[in-house]
Amino acid sequence: MSAEVRPAVVLADVRTLVGPKRPDASVCWCLSYRIPSKVNKELVGPARGEYVARLLQQGPLGVLAYDDGEPVGWAAVAPRADTSFARSRKIPRVDDLPVWSLWCIRVRPGHRGKGLSHTLIRGAVEFARERGAPAVEAYPLDNQGARVDLTMAYAGLRPNFEAAGFRYVTDTSSVLSGHPRVLMRYDLA
Template identity: 45%
Template sequence: MGRFFTGVHVAASVTAVSLEVHPATADRFDDVATLLRPRREDAPACWCLYYRLTSSEFNKLKGKERPQHMRDLCEREHSPGMLAYVDDTVVGWCALGPRTEMGRLQRSRTIPKLDDRPVWSIVCFVVRAGYRRKGVARALLNGAIDYARDCGVEALESYPVDTDGARINGSFAYVGTVGMFEAAGFERVLETASRRANLPRWLMRLELS
């Protein structure tokens, strides 16, 4: 069903620009690569696979194997993430998918499995330099919610950091913030043992059905 999702248009009042959010399908892989590839060719890159794979699986993928793995994910029925555009320029990425397919999450000792419901997880945000703090992450989150609902998902789960209103470095905020998820309707379920910048991360949920 998700392949028929055509994207959403989001008016971002903060920036007075129109953002478009679309699923990361195979024909958009070049845009995924624009956001996820490393700045230097000799630098290691996660390619947003850190949570999707177990630690051993992640470490086994070398060189071009990681981008190829992400390309393969983009060719599946359900997209592995959402892309945000401003005037046809890709500016943001949000990773999501079934929690059962998130290998590291399944084995995590700090972020527990709450129950056996077939929830999807939102695990990462990437916003291009020059477009941060302008509503792109919020637009991506709203697009992810619409896409998951279109795919018939029962509930969405997230694991954001609780900043208590304070600003934190973007390198710690890639999982999103509690405030952003609460504004989108997510509810706190459990404070996890995971930390970012010495701040707690919460397991949060949004019921879709």
């Protein structure tokens, strides 16, 4: 599949990938790591989408993959300092480099198994590079080939990041869906 990766700036396209099927549902909208926990818990139903719309007015929230103009994939990427990873006790900060974090990859059903997660990872790295990031970190599952519940695979899988040129840096104490997460980095300097 030859998907085009672009900055995520169109609310309707972001909604297609991370928004609810029903307007009143309180789905993630990929806000959990982007905003303070208290604010995240207070936002319910349509207020979540409205919050994302306000954030989009400040700039892209990551990248989207498009296939023939249709949004089919999402990757959240931002400076780590602007995310809850900056304060995480479970995912360590390994140095003072102002890295960017890549924490969520989502591919729409019907488009999976076509290499889109690899395309999204490369697109997110390029997005961060264009904005001056010295490196991009990811915190994927180290599932060692075990099956992963798709709803919890948003963090990505270690082999996909290795294939994209990320290197293992350290273990974390974070566990997602029963699998440990590792800290991986792609150096851009």
